[in-house]
Amino acid sequence: MTIETAMANGTATTTDTMTDPRPVYARAAEQAAALIETVRPGQLAGPTPCTELDVRTLLSHIVGGTLRIAQVGAGGDGMAVHPFVDGVPDDGWAAAYDEARSAVRRGWADDGRLEAAVRVPWGEAPGRNALAGYVMECVAHTWDLWQALGRPGDLDPELAEFALAVGRLVLPDAERGDDLPFASAVPAPEGADAYARLAAWLGRRPLDG
Numbered sequence: 001m002t003i004e005t006a007m008a009n010g011t012a013t014t015t016d017t018m019t020d021p022r023p024v025y026a027r028a029a030e031q032a033a034a035l036i037e038t039v040r041p042g043q044l045a046g047p048t049p050c051t052e053l054d055v056r057t058l059l060s061h062i063v064g065g066t067l068r069i070a071q072v073g074a075g076g077d078g079m080a081v082h083p084f085v086d087g088v089p090d091d092g093w094a095a096a097y098d099e100a101r102s103a104v105r106r107g108w109a110d111d112g113r114l115e116a117a118v119r120v121p122w123g124e125a126p127g128r129n130a131l132a133g134y135v136m137e138c139v140a141h142t143w144d145l146w147q148a149l150g151r152p153g154d155l156d157p158e159l160a161e162f163a164l165a166v167g168r169l170v171l172p173d174a175e176r177g178d179d180l181p182f183a184s185a186v187p188a189p190e191g192a193d194a195y196a197r198l199a200a201w202l203g204r205r206p207l208d209g
Helices: 005-009 015-019 020-034 055-073 093-107 125-149 158-171 194-201
Strands: 116-120 124-126
Touching: 015 093, 020 093, 020 125, 020 158, 055 093, 055 125, 116 125, 124 125, 124 194, 125 158, 125 194, 158 194
Parallel strands: none
Antiparallel strands: 116 124
């Protein structure tokens, strides 16, 4: 099954979004950027739903992962890019992320990259599928940060529906071993919204859960 089919079966995304995930990635990155802009230095040591990451390390991973998919789009070896960054000052995370997401926009500007075979952590995939996978990562980590910051404002539910469809495709089994970067799925609360269902499928629990 392709990502396109999975999304058509499970979300409200359009055909254009399914065949070209760049617009939805841009929306997800814009949402992440707005949230990162609110982070203050005093919050950087706080916990996140990724139990091994505090807010500072989560931001490091968000920026590092963004630089990795930018490298993939530009035709380079994304796996050579470390998925964490060092040396960002406490008040520099918003600028660092803006620079990284601009690199994604430049790297994926050529339509041909959507058809090219690229290498990502879960294997070789067409470029469009790889970028859709990074929509999932961006949206999931935005939820992590949103939780860590006390859930300020609302998040875009359509982005979570898209990310959940991708997650169910690239991580079809609820039980996962240590070789995957996501824990086994946990039950979603009854009546859970799209973000809570995405988090549960990726093995995350709310900080107060």
